[in-house]
Amino acid sequence: MTPETTLTAAPKTAAPATEGDPLVRVRNLKMYFPIYRGVLRRQVGEVKAVDDLSFDIFRGETLGLVGESGCGKSSAGRAILRLYDVTDGQILLDGTDIAPLSGRELRRLRPEMQMIFQDPQASLNPRMTVASIIAEPLDEHRRLDRRARMERVFELMDAVGLDRDFANRFPHEFSGGQRQRIGIARALALNPKFIVCDEPIAALDVSIQAQVVNLLEDLQERMGLTYLFISHDLSMVRHLATRVAVMYLGRIMEIGSRDQLYDDPRHPYTQALLSAVPEPDPAAESDRHRIILEGDVPSPANPPEGCNFCTRCPQVKDICKRETPAFRQMSDGRFIACHLV
Amino acid sequence: MTETSMDIQPQRSQWLDVWDQFKTHRGAVIGMLFFITVCLLVLLGPHLWPIDPHTIDIRAKNQGPTLAHPMGTDQLGRDTFAQVLAGGQVSLAVGVVAMLISLFLGSLIGVLAGYFRRIDGLLMRLTDLFLALPLLPLLLVIIMLFRDTLRASFGPNAGIFILIVFVIGITSWMQTARIVRGDVLALKEQEFVLAARSIGTPPHRMILRHVLPNVLSPIMVSATLGIANAIITESALSFLGLGFPSDFPTWGRLLFDSTNFMTLNPERVIWPGLAISLTVLSVNYMGDGLRDALDPRIRGR
Numbered sequence: 001m002t003p004e005t006t007l008t009a010a011p012k013t014a015a016p017a018t019e020g021d022p023l024v025r026v027r028n029l030k031m032y033f034p035i036y037r038g039v040l041r042r043q044v045g046e047v048k049a050v051d052d053l054s055f056d057i058f059r060g061e062t063l064g065l066v067g068e069s070g071c072g073k074s075s076a077g078r079a080i081l082r083l084y085d086v087t088d089g090q091i092l093l094d095g096t097d098i099a100p101l102s103g104r105e106l107r108r109l110r111p112e113m114q115m116i117f118q119d120p121q122a123s124l125n126p127r128m129t130v131a132s133i134i135a136e137p138l139d140e141h142r143r144l145d146r147r148a149r150m151e152r153v154f155e156l157m158d159a160v161g162l163d164r165d166f167a168n169r170f171p172h173e174f175s176g177g178q179r180q181r182i183g184i185a186r187a188l189a190l191n192p193k194f195i196v197c198d199e200p201i202a203a204l205d206v207s208i209q210a211q212v213v214n215l216l217e218d219l220q221e222r223m224g225l226t227y228l229f230i231s232h233d234l235s236m237v238r239h240l241a242t243r244v245a246v247m248y249l250g251r252i253m254e255i256g257s258r259d260q261l262y263d264d265p266r267h268p269y270t271q272a273l274l275s276a277v278p279e280p281d282p283a284a285e286s287d288r289h290r291i292i293l294e295g296d297v298p299s300p301a302n303p304p305e306g307c308n309f310c311t312r313c314p315q316v317k318d319i320c321k322r323e324t325p326a327f328r329q330m331s332d333g334r335f336i337a338c339h340l341v
Numbered sequence: 342m343t344e345t346s347m348d349i350q351p352q353r354s355q356w357l358d359v360w361d362q363f364k365t366h367r368g369a370v371i372g373m374l375f376f377i378t379v380c381l382l383v384l385l386g387p388h389l390w391p392i393d394p395h396t397i398d399i400r401a402k403n404q405g406p407t408l409a410h411p412m413g414t415d416q417l418g419r420d421t422f423a424q425v426l427a428g429g430q431v432s433l434a435v436g437v438v439a440m441l442i443s444l445f446l447g448s449l450i451g452v453l454a455g456y457f458r459r460i461d462g463l464l465m466r467l468t469d470l471f472l473a474l475p476l477l478p479l480l481l482v483i484i485m486l487f488r489d490t491l492r493a494s495f496g497p498n499a500g501i502f503i504l505i506v507f508v509i510g511i512t513s514w515m516q517t518a519r520i521v522r523g524d525v526l527a528l529k530e531q532e533f534v535l536a537a538r539s540i541g542t543p544p545h546r547m548i549l550r551h552v553l554p555n556v557l558s559p560i561m562v563s564a565t566l567g568i569a570n571a572i573i574t575e576s577a578l579s580f581l582g583l584g585f586p587s588d589f590p591t592w593g594r595l596l597f598d599s600t601n602f603m604t605l606n607p608e609r610v611i612w613p614g615l616a617i618s619l620t621v622l623s624v625n626y627m628g629d630g631l632r633d634a635l636d637p638r639i640r641g642r
Contacts, residue, residue, distance in 0.1 A: 081539055110541035123532035126638055127554040136550075137540045170637040186536070 022056035022092075023194055023226045024080065029053040029089035029099075031072075031079040035301060047301045049075035051250035051308075053089070054327060055335075057194070062220065062227040064241030064258070066234060066273070070297065072250040073230045074118075077196040080228065081113055082106055093194065111141050111190035118199040120179035124171035130157075130182055131167040137189040156185040160215060177208035184215065188223070196228045201236065213240060234277045238262055246270045249308040250300055252327065256334025266330070266341045268313050307339065315340055362634040369630020372623035379620055383429030394423040394590055403606055412612045416602060421595070425612055428590035432572050433620070435506055435591070439571035442510025444564050447517025452548055452556070454518065455525025465522070472515045477581070483508050484583045501585055505578060509571045517563040524556045558632050565628030569621035576617075592617050 031050035034043045049072045057063045067073050079086050082098055091099045098109055114137075117123035124133055134153045138144055144152065154164050160181040171179055180200060187195055197216065201209040213236060219225060231237050237244055238258060245255040246269065254267040265271045272291040279285040293312045298304055304311050310320040319339050327337045363369055387394070392410075398418035405413050412421035454464035484504060492500035528534065529552075537547055576593015578584035585591055592613045599609035633639045 078535075083535055083538055107541040107543070110539065113539075115536065115539045117532045117536060119532055123536050125533045125537075125551050125555070127636075128550075136537065136542070140540050140542055140546075172638045183536070186540075190540075 021059050023059045023094060024057040024228075025090070025092040026056070026080060027054050027090040027092070029076070029079060029091060030087040031075050031084060032087040045301050047299075048250050048303060049300055050079055051300075051303070052327075053252055055245055055252060055255055057226055057228060059193075059226055060220070060224055061242040062229050062240055064237035064244040065228060065230045065247060066232060066237050066244060067247035068232065068273075068297065070300070071247045072300065073232075073247055074198050076247070077115070077198050077228060077230050081115055081196055083115075111137070112192055113194045113196070114187035114190065114192040116180075116183055116187050116195060116197045116200045119203050120176055120183055121171070121203075123183050124179060126171055129168050129170060130162070130174075133171070133182060134185045134189060137186060141190055152189070153185075156189055159188065159219070160185045175208075176204050177211055180204060180208075180212050181215070184212075184219070188219065191223070192225070194226045194228070196230065198230045199232070200229075201233065202231070209236070216240070234274065246273060249297060249303055251308050251337060252335070253309065253338070254334065254336045256330075256332075260332060260334050266334070267336050267338050268315050268340070269309050272314070307337070359634045362639070363630050366626075366630035366633060368626040369634075372626030372630070375619065375623040376627060379429065379616075379623070380433065383426055383433060386426035387423065387430075390423050390426060392420040392423045394419060394427040395588060396420070396423075403602065405606065406608065413606060413608055415598065415609065421609060421612055424590040424595055425592070425616055428592045428595050428613065429616060429620075431502070431585065431589070432575065432592040432617070435502070435509070435575045436568040436572040436620075438506045439509040439513070439575075440564055440567035442506065443514040443567050443571070444517060444560065446511065447514035447563060448521055448553075448556075448560055450514065451518040451521025452525055452552060455522040456529065456544070456548060456552060461522075464518075468515045468518050471512065474512075476512055477577075479512065480508055480578060481581075481583065484578075497586065498589065505575060505584060506571075508578075509574050513567065513570055513574070517560065517567070520559045520563065521556050524559055525552055528552055528555050557635055561628045561632040561635070565621075565625045568624050569617075572617055572621065 029050055030048075030052060032046040032048050035045045035047060036042065037044040051072075053076055055063070065073050065076065075084070078084055080091055082091070082101070085102075086099050089099060090097050093109065093112060096109065098106065101109070128136075131150070131153050134156055135149055138149055138152060142149075150167075153167065157164055157167065162178065162181050162185065166174070166178075171182065174182070184200075200216070201212050204212060216227070217240065220227060227240075229237065229240055241258050243255065243257050244261045246253045246261070246267065248269050254261065254265070254270045261270060262274065265274050268291075272293050275289060275291045279288055291314060293314070295312050298308075298311055304321070306322050307313070307320040307325050310316050313320060317339060323339070325337045325339045327335055329335050330341070396419060398414070400418065402414055402416050402418040404410055404418075407413070410420050410422065412425060414420055415424070450464050450468065454461045454468075487504055488501065491504050494500065495503060534547065534551055537551055542550070572592065575584060575591060576596055579591055579594040579597060585594065595613040596610060596617070599606070599613070603610050
């Protein structure tokens, strides 16, 4: 079940991903949330938000993680950053398994990995000034005197394109795009290697989305960052990502380079998902063939036998309802969990 | 929060902003002026007003308001105005100190219960337990048990003051705890708390930096209500003969002493009652203004 990594990331930026040099290796990651019921609050089951994820993220690349709402994308991102106590599995960051760590050991590794949040309003403490928000990571991990601390805050504000005069303002005085820049500056404060972007543009205007995405790309180029870019915006992921993973009901269905996946989706779920992306060209749009899935996503507390997608798959076979498909590597390098390919 | 001595922008003290916002709340300013006046009156009044509250002048008993006794006299001829001034000292002190105790307990238990899931059940059952206790019998027992020891070690008045303040404090924190816990639970799910966790902020700094400042509003409201509650509970205790000694005037004591003479001298009930209600009202307005002024989202609007 543990796939060997020979995947080649399609290099997009000037600093190409070194082949076979993963920064983050996730192995059989499971994140189950217990369900308590009844008077005695006994555990009656668990929500399998993330079920057996295995993938690598190479240095300097952007791995796009796509899937519909509730498929476990955000839970996966948070579990990888150890914002949750994972149920099982390994998360190797630069060779160190951070899954079993806690307390001080985990805190020491926090500067290496940071997160950019979806809702720029909720991710900033309304009672703190911009300067103190950006300086919080510095206060926690660096011993800086006041002058050096402010210098660093201003440096970060310059890097994300915020006016230095804003330092003593409060988050509510800013627009969504500016707030997201504050969040990005905070994430960059400790020079992390790895950043999880949890739908960083979903709450923004389309015009602002482009600005923020360009900023993220620019920062990646300058600072050699590695992104896990969680999104349900398939066209944005196509623009930004070097490789893409498709999730459904807590599992990865297909993972491959961006071009492989968008040009030739193999997994029935990927095909259905990509068929929902509108084409900008009206001629192409008119004969776009949409695959419409029947029914609803099953509850992650009670996933179906066999393949998680078997209840809605248009090409379902008998074996799909009995056996969980293995996560296999194809000849072209991508990984797929499906009996049919 | 941040002091920037850089040349980029002139740093303005946040407390100056808070004061500017507070000034725009008219009710709060009036409330504060009134509260300051009451405090000055009860602190300085007994030194300026020539009549001692304990002087008995039996020939001038049960008088209505006159020039010599602007609030009249009681059934023993003691000057009501002097008594209201002297009683205010005790009532305000009891109100403020008991409020601080109950606020501290309530916020502590509320924040701990809301933030640490492991002790939530235990602390909330403790809160329920205190809520379910019949308050008056409990107060009776506590005061019976500890009155004499405390009086012996701190003197009669200081001893009973400590006892009353403590007893009111530990029996009135439950509402605060529940409200604060609810707010902390909601706050804990906010993304900025998650962001702080991804930075590696340890729990105690998380509480001080992110949680407490954001539950300030309910705490402020509880504080203003707490003063009123403490003053009134103290009156009830005095009425039962468990509070301060009978020759030691407080607003509550005056109120209850006067109830027997309500048909004869209705104004005797009105004066201490008015003092209690107006003080409580002014504190409420002050708390309202302060809460708004401390919230940066409202400030500057």
